[in-house]
Each structure stands twice: as C-alpha cells, then as structure tokens.
Amino acid sequence: MKVLVLGGNGFIGSHIVDQLLADGHSVCVYDRSPERFRDPLPGVDYRLAEFDDLASLAESLEGVDIVCHSLGTTVPSTSNKEPVFDIKSNLISTVRLLKLIVDSGVKKLIYLSSGGTVYGVPEMIPVIEEHPLCPICSYGVVKVSIEKYIHMFHHLYGLDYVILRASNPYGERQGHSGVQGVISTFVNKVARKVPVDIWGDGTIVRDYIYIGDLAKLCVSASFSNITGTFNAGSGIGYSVLDIVNVISEVADGKVEINYHQGRNFDVPKIVLDINKARKMFLWSPSVSLRDGIGRVLEWETSINMSLISGRLSGEK
Template identity: 45%
Template sequence: MRTLLIGGNGFIGSHLVEGLRAAGHAVSVLDPRPARDDVDWSGVNYRCASHADETVLGEMLADCDVVLHLASTTVPFTSNANPVYDVSTNLVDTLRLLGAMRSRGLRRIVFFSSGGTVYGNPDSLPVEETHPLRPVSSYGVVKTAIEQYLLMYHRLGELDPLILRPSNPYGPRQAASGRQGFIAKVLSCLHDDAPLQIWGDGSAVRDYLYIDDLVSLVSQAVNGAECGVYNVGSGIGHSLNDVRSAAERVAGKTMNVEYLPAQGFDVRGIVLDIAAAGARFGWRPRIDLEEGLARTWREGG
C-alpha cells in the first residue's frame, strides 16, 4: 500500500511513519517543516512543502493509494484567538486537498479529527460517536466541518473516508513546549525540576492514549475499506491531578504546581466510548496510563 502522510513530521505522524513502514507500506510524507532528526527516514519519500502547494500536492497524490491527513496549523488554545486563520489554513486547504483527490479519482482518505474537542462538554461519559457535536473551540468547529464534508462526499459516491477521533495521544517525542500534550509537559517539568502550571483546579478529566496503541489501530485500518467515524481512546478517564500524581510515582519525585484560572475553551471532561472501533477492527488499547508514563519517562519524554 502506498501511503501519503500529510503532516507526517509531527508527534503522531512520525510514529505512524515508523509503524506503517514496519508493516511493509511504502510511505511518503508531505510536511512544511524539515524532517526531524530523531526519526529514521530511510526509504521514506519526504517532501518539505505545504499541502497548500498545489503543484507539490499533485505530484505526491499521483504516487499514493491512501492519504492520511494529520496536518493542523492550530490547537484549541490558538484557534479561538484567530478563527479566520484557522478556517483558511485548515478547512479551506483541506477542501482543496479533497478537490485534488477527487479530480484524480483517488478515493481513500483517513482523517484525524479530534475526540477531545468535537463533542464539547458531553451530556454523559463515556461518549459514543453518535453524541451531538457541540465544540467550544474553533479547532473543534473546523474538525467537525471537515468531517461533514468528508461524509458529504461519501454520500455522493466520490470519496471513501475513514474518520478517526483520537482522544489525547501521548508518548516519546511529544513536544512539551506547545499548548497540547499535558503529559509531555508534566514529564518535562519533572525532568527539569520546574513548577507545573495547570489551568483550572486539576479536576478536568481526559482520556489518554499511548501512541503505540493509536499506531496499532491505524496500521490495521489503513489496509481495509471501512468508512465512517470511530472514537480512538483508552476508554478510561483520568483527571489532570491524577496524571500528575502518577507521573510523580514514575519519576520518583514530586513537583510544585501552580493552578491558573480555567479556560473557557477547555472541556470539563471527556472519555471516549471505543466499543465501535473494537468491534470493527478487533482492536483494544494495551498500554495503561502508568505503563505509558513509565515508557515515555524512560525514553526521555
């Protein structure tokens, strides 16, 4: 299978590159950043360009069977500050990508949506895929809109989309400097003996998924023709304070915590119902939080 990863240089993308290559797939990457130096890119067709570059995009699409779309120029924290930028660089550029695929008769796309933002503040936990979508960030609104366009083109018989809604993936190589990746930030603070800032009182609940479990599902799903929407998480919720305590046990030391005012665009709690992905793909996550934290800590975050 010839796979094209748009946004393959990031945390999730670089792990997928390794997993797909190990599974025997031919892997190409289209990413505007130079290839990171902590990944072996041997045998990977890497193009340093944006998927908004229609010429380069066309060349890459001509040599692939399935597109994995992971790219995003925003995170929830930044998206509300400039929703016009969010829409123009994520929604509009994705629509151009879909148009380029359709014009070439390329039907298969795996889109990485967001199980942490598209539902907003859910009515109950865990959240099934059929729950109403009520995002409270522009990031979630744009992810939802892209999902709807993909499903529209599927109904029109023009695309075969698989939409994945990952929860909060974590693991080695996740940057601690950004606004996403709470576990990466916690482990970085422990490593540097630095204080940890938590927005809110630390009671917000999240569903954390170790990166190898996400790669395992995608490696299976990319081979098939399944379409539709699937949650991908651990199915277990942990508060921010729980995560901090577990990380302290793994590291064998404690940390100082500074609690800051809660942010309106952060959901209060999210845990994903993953029964559909389990039934369809025969998949289940295997790495629990404490083991995942330990693996990430040992590998330097």
C-alpha cells in the same frame, strides 16, 4: 500499497509512518518541515511544502492508494485567538485536498479528527460517536466542518474514508511547549525539575491514548474495507491531578505545581466510548497510562542527556 502521510514529520504522523514501515508498506511523507527529533528515515519519500501548495500536493498524490491526514496548523488552546487563520489554513486547505484526492483516484482517506473537542461539553459519559457535535473552540468547529466535507465527498464521489476522533494522544516525540500535550509537557518539566502549570483546580478529566496504540488503529483502518467515524481513545478518564500523581510515582519524586485561573474553552470531563473501534477493527489499546508515561520519561531523559552531551562536546 503506497500511503501518503500528511503531517508525517509531526508527532502523530511520524508514529503512523513507523507503523506503516514496520508492516512493510511504501510511505510518502508530506509536511511543512523536517522531523524535529530524528533524521529522515531510509526508504521514505519526503516532500516538504506548505499545506496550501496545490501543485506540490498534487505531485505527492501521484501513485498513492491511501492518504492519512494528520496535518494541522492550530491547537485547541490557541485556535480561538485566530479563527479565520484556522479556517483558511485547515478547513479550506483540506477541502482543496479532498478535490485533489478524488481527481487523483486515491482509494481511501484516513482523517485524524478530535474526540476531545468535536463533542463540546458531553451530555453523557462515555461519549459515543452519535453524540451531538457542539464544539466550544474553533479547533473543534473546524474539525467538525472537515468531517462534514468528507461525508459530502463520500456521497458525491464515492470517496472511502475512516474518520478517527482521537482523544488525547501522548508519547515519545511529542512537543512540550505547554500549548498541547499535558503528559509530555509535565514529564519534560519534571525531568528538568521545574514546576508544572495547571489551569483550574486539576479536576478536569480527559481520555489519554498512547501514541503507539493510535498509530496501530490508523494503519488497521487504512487497510480495512470499512468506512465510517470512530472514537479513538483508551476509554478511561484521568484528571490532571491523576496524571501528576502517576508521573510522580514513575519519576519517583514530588511534583511542584503552579495553579492558574481556569480557561473557558476547557471541557470539564470527556471520556470516549471506543467499543465501535474495538469491534470493527479488532483493535484495543494495549499500553497502560503508567507504562506509557514511563516510556515518555525514558525518552525525555535520553533527549536531555543528548542535549547535555552535545553542549559539552561543543565546549571542548
């Protein structure tokens, strides 16, 4: 089967591509820009265009059996600043995509939603899929809206789908600009021996999932006969200070912290119930937080060494 990965040059999408290739599938990538950290992979059909380029999208969908949608233009911490842009670039573009998918005869859609934002402030921990959806940031509101449109297209046109409400993915090739990805951002700063920034007192709790485990779930869902919505996390909660402590242990050094005022869009605590995904897809996260952070640190160190080596070579 041929799989189109929207956002396949990004952090999550590139790992989905890796898993698809490892399993022997044909892959087409649609993204706005090339991969940041590596060259194009052999055998992959790359299409570079904007998400609202309907002609390019339609062309990319030709002969495709499954679409994995991990393409996005905003992150939770910045989405409230430009909610209209969030709606136009993500919600409207995805609704147009759904129409193209139906018209193209695609068999199934896998959509990466957000288990960290769609529920808002949880009424219970761990959070089950049936929990009320009350997001407190534009990012989560748009994700919920997209989920509702997917349900509508399923009801009206028979589009098979799996919605994966991912918690907080982390791993190699994640950006570390500070706006998203606590673990990768912290590890990068520790590797460069600079302080990490924490908003609030560090007691905010999140559910973190290693990217390889999430990619395996995406591929399993793609080739299943299952339709529905599933949480995708580790099922374990860690505070920001817990993350700092594990990084300190793995990096064998003290982590300096700069504390900042807390943010009103940060949910105090959220941990996902992943029993439904475990049961339906015979899947379970296999990489522990410590091992995952160790992999991120190893990757960050290798990237930093490559940059240093490149600069030294350029000076000669």
